[in-house]
Amino acid sequence: MTNHGDGRRHDVRREELYAQVWSEPMVRLAKRYGVSDVALAKVCRKLDIPVPPRGYWRRLETGWRPMPPPLPKARPGVGGMTTITPQPRQHSSGEQNAEIAAQEAFERQSRNRIRVPRQLVDPHPLVRHTAEMLRSARPGLYGTVNARREKCLDLRVGPRSLERALRIMDALVKALERRGFRVTISTAEKPETTVEIFGQRLTIALDERIKRTEHALKDGERFGPKWGYVPSGQLRLKIDEWVVGSARKTWSDGDRARVERQLNGVIVGLVVIAVAKRACQQEREREEAARQEAERQRALAEQARREEEERRRVLEHQAESWDKSRRLRAFIDEVERRANAKGVSVAADSELGAWIAWARQHADRLDPLRADADIDEPRTQTAAVGGETSMSSS
Numbered sequence: 519m520t521n522h523g524d525g526r527r528h529d530v531r532r533e534e535l536y537a538q539v540w541s542e543p544m545v546r547l548a549k550r551y552g553v554s555d556v557a558l559a560k561v562c563r564k565l566d567i568p569v570p571p572r573g574y575w576r577r578l579e580t581g582w583r584p585m586p587p588p589l590p591k592a593r594p595g596v597g598g599m600t601t602i603t604p605q606p607r608q609h610s611s612g613e614q615n616a617e618i619a620a621q622e623a624f625e626r627q628s629r630n631r632i633r634v635p636r637q638l639v640d641p642h643p644l645v646r647h648t649a650e651m652l653r654s655a656r657p658g659l660y661g662t663v664n665a666r667r668e669k670c671l672d673l674r675v676g677p678r679s680l681e682r683a684l685r686i687m688d689a690l691v692k693a694l695e696r697r698g699f700r701v702t703i704s705t706a707e708k709p710e711t712t713v714e715i716f717g718q719r720l721t722i723a724l725d726e727r728i729k730r731t732e733h734a735l736k737d738g739e740r741f742g743p744k745w746g747y748v749p750s751g752q753l754r755l756k757i758d759e760w761v762v763g764s765a766r767k768t769w770s771d772g773d774r775a776r777v778e779r780q781l782n783g784v785i786v787g788l789v790v791i792a793v794a795k796r797a798c799q800q801e802r803e804r805e806e807a808a809r810q811e812a813e814r815q816r817a818l819a820e821q822a823r824r825e826e827e828e829r830r831r832v833l834e835h836q837a838e839s840w841d842k843s844r845r846l847r848a849f850i851d852e853v854e855r856r857a858n859a860k861g862v863s864v865a866a867d868s869e870l871g872a873w874i875a876w877a878r879q880h881a882d883r884l885d886p887l888r889a890d891a892d893i894d895e896p897r898t899q900t901a902a903v904g905g906e907t908s909m910s911s912s
Contacts, residue, residue: 527603533589535600536567540586543575552604555760556798566590566598576758579745580660580728617716621789623709624697625782632637632781634689638681642695644671644703645688652680658827660728660747665709672711674725676749683724683753687711690755690781697785710758715792718799721758722788724777726750727770753777757791765790836886843885850877 528551530538539549539562548558562569581896592598624630628674641649648670655663657677664674671691675683700714704721712719727750755769755777766787769780854874857864864871882888 527601529599529601532567532592532598532600534597535562535565536589537568539567543760544569551602551603554798554801556802558602561600561602564596566596568592573758576723576756581730613792618786618790618793622786625786627657630782632689632693632785634685634778634781635687638685638688641684641688642691644691644701648673648687649684652684661749662726662728668709669703670709671703672709672721672723674723675753676717676726676751679726679749679751679753683726686753686755686777686781687724689778690784693781693785694788699785699788713788715788716796718792718795720788720795722756722784723758724753724755727752727754755780757784757787759791759795767791775785831843839884839886846877846881846884850874850881886905 539558544558545555548555550565559569561567567589570586574584622739638645638649648665651665651668651670652663652673652780657663661676662674663671663677663680671687673680673683673687694701694713702712704710704712710721711723712721714720729748729750731746741906753776754768756769757767759767762905766783769777769787771777789869853870854864857870862870864874866872866875
C-alpha cells in the first residue's frame with residue numbers, strides 16, 4: 519500500500535478499507551492516511567467496518583491465526599465509498615510538549631539512571647507475586663510461561679529468561695512509582711500490566727521473541743506438527759497502545775544495548791504516549807461535546823418546527839371555524855327573514871324560535887372571535903379582536 523500521508527484527500531472503497539484495517543495495525547494505517555487512529559476508527563464505525571480488538575496484533579505475533587469477521591452488508595444509507603481527509607499537524611517537529619521535555623531531561627541525568635541488579639533482592643510486591651506464580655508454571659506451546667487468569671505482571675518468556683525478566687520488571691516498576699506513576703494489574707480478560715500517567719492508563723508487557731523452526735520427525739514418527747517453537751533469549755518490552763504519530767513503543771535486546779539499559783527510554787516513551795493519548799481523549803471529548811451541542815440544536819429546531827406547525831394548524835382551524843360560524847349565522851338570519859315574510863312565528867316558545875336560538879348558540883360556539891372564546895393563540899390579540907367582532911355581529 520502506498521503512503522497516503524501526503525496532505526491530499528483520499529477516496530477509498532468500503533471493501534478496500536476493511537481489507538486494510540485487518541492487514542496492519544490501525545495506528546500505522548492511520549499514519550498513512552495522515553489522520554489519527556481515533557479518526558480512522560470513527561470512519562470504520564460510520565461504514566460498519568469491524569476492526570481488530572485490542573491486543574490482536576500482539577497475539578498474532580505469537581502464531582495465533584484467527585479468521586477476521588466478515589464484512590457485514592452495509593446498512594441503508596451507508597455508502598460504498600468514503601473520503602478520508604488528512605488532519606493538519608498541530609506542531610512542527612521542533613516543538614515538544616513541556617511534560618515530555620521535562621521527563622527527557624530528568625531521565626538524562628546520571629543520578630536518575632535505572633539500574634537492574636544482578637539478583638532479585640527485596641522485590642516489589644507485584645514482582646514477588648508474579649515470581650511465585652510463574653516459577654512453578656509449565657511452558658506452553660511456544661515454550662514460554664505466562665499467567666492466563668492469575669493476577670500477576672504480563673510476562674511471556676521462556677523459563678531460562680524468567681529470572682532476568684523479573685529483575686527488569688522489578689527495576690522498572692520501582693522506578694515508575696518513584697516518579698509518581700502508579701502501576702497496577704488488570705484482569706478483565708487476561709492479566710495486563712497498566713501504568714497510570716497523567717490520568718491515562720497504558721498497558722505494558724515484557725515478552726521473549728520466539729524462533730520458529732521446521733519440525734523434524736523423530737525416529738518412528740510418521741506425523742507431527744509442521745513447526746516447532748523455541749524461545750530466542752531476546753527480550754522485548756512493549757507499550758501496547760494505539761496512538762497516532764511515530765511514538766516509540768518497543769525496546770528490544772540488540773547489538774548495541776539490552777533491555778536493561780533502555781528502561782529510562784521506556785519511561786520517556788510512556789510519557790510521550792500518555793500525552794498523545796490524553797490529546798486524543800481531549801479531542802474525543804471535544805467531538806462529543808460538539809455532537810451533543812449539535813443534537814441539542816437539532817432538538818431545539820425540531821421543537822420550534824413542531825410549535826410552528828401547531829400554530830399554523832390552530833390558525834387554520836380557527837379561520838375555518840370563524841368562516842363556518844359566519845355562514846351559519848347568515849343562513850339562520852335568512853331562515854328567520856323568510857319565516858317573518860310568511861308570517862310564521864319565531865317567538866322563543868315556538869318550535870322554529872327554539873331551533874333558531876339553538877342554531878345561533880352552535881354558531882357562537884364555533885366562532886373563535888367571540889368575546890368569551892377560549893382561544894389558545896394568539897390569545898391577547900385575538901381576544902381583543904373577538905370582543906369587537908362579537909359586538910359588531912350581535
